[in-house]
Amino acid sequence: MSERDNGWRHELQRRIAVYDEIESKDDWRGQMRAGDYWGLLALTVVLVAGFWAWGV
Amino acid sequence: MAKTDTQDPRGYRDAAERGDLPLLPAERLWGFWEFTYANSALAIATWAFLxxxxxxxxxxxxxxxxxxxxxxxxxxxxxxxxxxIPAGxxxxxQFTALRSQFGPNGSRLVYFLAVVFLTMGWLAVLGMMFGRSIDGLTALVSGGEAAPLGPKVTVAAIGAILLTWFIVAKGPTSIKFFNMIISPALVLLMGWMMYLILSNHSFGALMGMKALAPPFEDNTLNFIIAVEVNLAAGFSWWPYIGNLGxxxxxxxxxxWPNIIGIFGAATLGEIVGLLGSVALGNSDPTIWMAQVGGVAVGVIALGFVAFANVTSMANILYTSVVGLRQIGTSAIRNIRWEVLLFGFCVVPLILVVFYPTMYDGFFIFLVWTSALNSALAGIGIADYFFLRxxxxxxxxxxxDPATSPYRFAGGFNPIGIVALIVGFVVYVAVFNPQTLESMPAFKYLTASLPSCFAAGLVHYVLTRIFAKGEGWGNYPRG
Structure with a gap:
C-alpha cells in the first residue's frame, strides 16, 4: 500500500472518528426533531387544503 | 474511491468538498440564509416560465x-x-450515500438514469428556448414573423449548447460570475413581467380566465394533470439538492431553506409563467414575452431570457459532469474534462436538430422523469428513516467496495432495483405521460404519490424479509 493510500485511509478514519464521537455523545446539533416534522406536516396540510379550497 | 493527490489538510478538505470524503461539521459553511440564497438561485431559472x-x-x-x-x-x-437530511x-x-440503498454499482446505474437523462433533456429544451428567444427577438426587430421550427432556431440552439460547453470547459469561476448577475436579474424580470401583466388585466379578470388547451372535458382531471406536472417539477430536484445540502x-x-428557496422561488417563477401564458394566449414564454410590453420590452426580455438559459444550462451541465466523475470508473475520470463535457452535449445536439418539437411538449419529458424520481424518493425515505x-x-x-457492508450482490442491491422498477411501473400504469391516459384512481391520488409509496413499501418489505446476510446493507435488527 502506497504512502498516499495510507494518508488517505488515515484521513478517512479521522473524519469517521469525529462522527463516531458525535454519535456516542448524541451531540447532533441542529437535528430535526419531532417538532420539525409536525411543523412540516402542518405546513403541507395547510397549503394543500387551503389552495385546494381556494382554487378548485 | 477517488483519491486526492495531496496529503496536506487543505488538499483533503478540497477532496471532501468534491465529495470524495465526508465533510466535517466545522468545514460546512452554509447557514440558513446562505443555503436559501443558493437554492433560490438554482430554482429561479427560465424553466420556471416554461x-x-x-x-x-x-x-x-x-x-x-x-x-x-x-x-x-x-x-x-x-x-x-x-x-x-442525511446530507446535512x-x-x-448524495450518490455516495445512495450506495446504502442500491450498492456502489446500483448507485452508478441510478446516476445514469436520473441525472444523465434529465440533464441531457433539459440541455436540449433550454437550448431550443434560447433559439426561440433569438428568433423572436430578431422577428421583433425586423418586424417579421417568428418561425419556432425554422432553421434559425436550430442554429441558435446548437450555438447555445456549444457556448455552454465552452463556458463550463473554462471552469466554475465563469459560471459563478454568470450566476451572480443572472439570478437577481431574473427576479427583477419576473417582477417586471408581473407588473406588465397586472397593468393590462385586473387580478379578478386574470383569475377568471380559461385554460389555453385543456385536453379533457373533465376539469378535475385537467387539474390533477396540472398538479402532476408540478409534482414532477418538485421531484425533479432529487438529483441536485442533496449535494447542496x-x-x-x-x-x-x-x-428548511428548501421551503423558501426551491419551493418559494420556483412557485413565484411558475406563477409568472402561468399568468403570462394565459393572459397573452400562448404557453411559450418566448412568444408571450414578445407581446407583453411592445418591441423594446420584448427585445430586452427575450435577449435576457436567451442568456439566462445559457446560465441554467451551464449550472446543470457542470453539476452533472462533476457528479459523473465522482461516481464514474477510473476510465471515465481519465477522460479530459473538455472531452467529457462535449460527450455530454452530443445527445442534446441531436435532439435540437432531429426532435425540435420536444420543446412544445417538454412537460411530457418532465413528467416521465417523475416516474423515476418519485420512486427514488420513496425508496430513500423507507431506507433512511424506517429501515436504518x-x-x-x-x-x-x-x-473498499469489496468488503463494504453495502456491497450487496455484485455491487447492486436487487431489492432497491426491484423497488425502483415497481415504482416506475405503478406510475406508468396509473398515468401514461405520453398519452395522458390514466386510471380512475389518478384523479384522487395523482401518479407520483402512488409510485413513491409503492416503491418505498416494496423496498421496506423485501429488505425486512431478505436483506439478512453479511454485505446486505447491515440493516439494524430488532
Whole structure:
C-alpha cells in the first residue's frame, strides 16, 4: 500500500472518528426533531387544503 | 474511491468538498440564509416560465396557482427528506450515500438514469428556448414573423449548447460570475413581467380566465394533470439538492431553506409563467414575452431570457459532469474534462436538430422523469428513516467496495432495483405521460404519490424479509 493510500485511509478514519464521537455523545446539533416534522406536516396540510379550497 | 493527490489538510478538505470524503461539521459553511440564497438561485431559472406556461394549457390561472403550490410543496418536501437530511447530518456526497440503498454499482446505474437523462433533456429544451428567444427577438426587430421550427432556431440552439460547453470547459469561476448577475436579474424580470401583466388585466379578470388547451372535458382531471406536472417539477430536484445540502451545517439548515428557496422561488417563477401564458394566449414564454410590453420590452426580455438559459444550462451541465466523475470508473475520470463535457452535449445536439418539437411538449419529458424520481424518493425515505433509523456507516460508504457492508450482490442491491422498477411501473400504469391516459384512481391520488409509496413499501418489505446476510446493507435488527 502506497504512502498516499495510507494518508488517505488515515484521513478517512479521522473524519469517521469525529462522527463516531458525535454519535456516542448524541451531540447532533441542529437535528430535526419531532417538532420539525409536525411543523412540516402542518405546513403541507395547510397549503394543500387551503389552495385546494381556494382554487378548485 | 477517488483519491486526492495531496496529503496536506487543505488538499483533503478540497477532496471532501468534491465529495470524495465526508465533510466535517466545522468545514460546512452554509447557514440558513446562505443555503436559501443558493437554492433560490438554482430554482429561479427560465424553466420556471416554461412549467408555468405548461400549467396554463390544462387549467386557468386560479386552478393553476393552486396546482403549482400543491404540487411543488409535496414534491419538494418528499424530495428533500431523503436527500438533504442525511446530507446535512453526515456531509456525505448524495450518490455516495445512495450506495446504502442500491450498492456502489446500483448507485452508478441510478446516476445514469436520473441525472444523465434529465440533464441531457433539459440541455436540449433550454437550448431550443434560447433559439426561440433569438428568433423572436430578431422577428421583433425586423418586424417579421417568428418561425419556432425554422432553421434559425436550430442554429441558435446548437450555438447555445456549444457556448455552454465552452463556458463550463473554462471552469466554475465563469459560471459563478454568470450566476451572480443572472439570478437577481431574473427576479427583477419576473417582477417586471408581473407588473406588465397586472397593468393590462385586473387580478379578478386574470383569475377568471380559461385554460389555453385543456385536453379533457373533465376539469378535475385537467387539474390533477396540472398538479402532476408540478409534482414532477418538485421531484425533479432529487438529483441536485442533496449535494447542496451537504454544504450546510446541520439537518435543519439542510432541510428548511428548501421551503423558501426551491419551493418559494420556483412557485413565484411558475406563477409568472402561468399568468403570462394565459393572459397573452400562448404557453411559450418566448412568444408571450414578445407581446407583453411592445418591441423594446420584448427585445430586452427575450435577449435576457436567451442568456439566462445559457446560465441554467451551464449550472446543470457542470453539476452533472462533476457528479459523473465522482461516481464514474477510473476510465471515465481519465477522460479530459473538455472531452467529457462535449460527450455530454452530443445527445442534446441531436435532439435540437432531429426532435425540435420536444420543446412544445417538454412537460411530457418532465413528467416521465417523475416516474423515476418519485420512486427514488420513496425508496430513500423507507431506507433512511424506517429501515436504518437515520444511521449510516461512513466507513462502509467510503471504504473498499469489496468488503463494504453495502456491497450487496455484485455491487447492486436487487431489492432497491426491484423497488425502483415497481415504482416506475405503478406510475406508468396509473398515468401514461405520453398519452395522458390514466386510471380512475389518478384523479384522487395523482401518479407520483402512488409510485413513491409503492416503491418505498416494496423496498421496506423485501429488505425486512431478505436483506439478512453479511454485505446486505447491515440493516439494524430488532
Amino acid at each position: 412549467i408555468g406556461g405548461a400549467v396554463g394549457l390544462f387549467v386557468g390561472p386560479r386552478e393553476g396557482i393552486a396546482a403549482i403550490v400543491i404540487g411543488n410543496i409535496i414534491g419538494v418536501i418528499l424530495t428533500a427528506l431523503p436527500t438533504c 447530518k453526515y456531509g456525505v456526497e 451537504r454544504l450546510t451545517r446541520n439537518e435543519r439548515t439542510a432541510f 433509523r437515520q444511521k449510516l456507516d461512513l466507513k462502509g460508504l467510503h471504504g
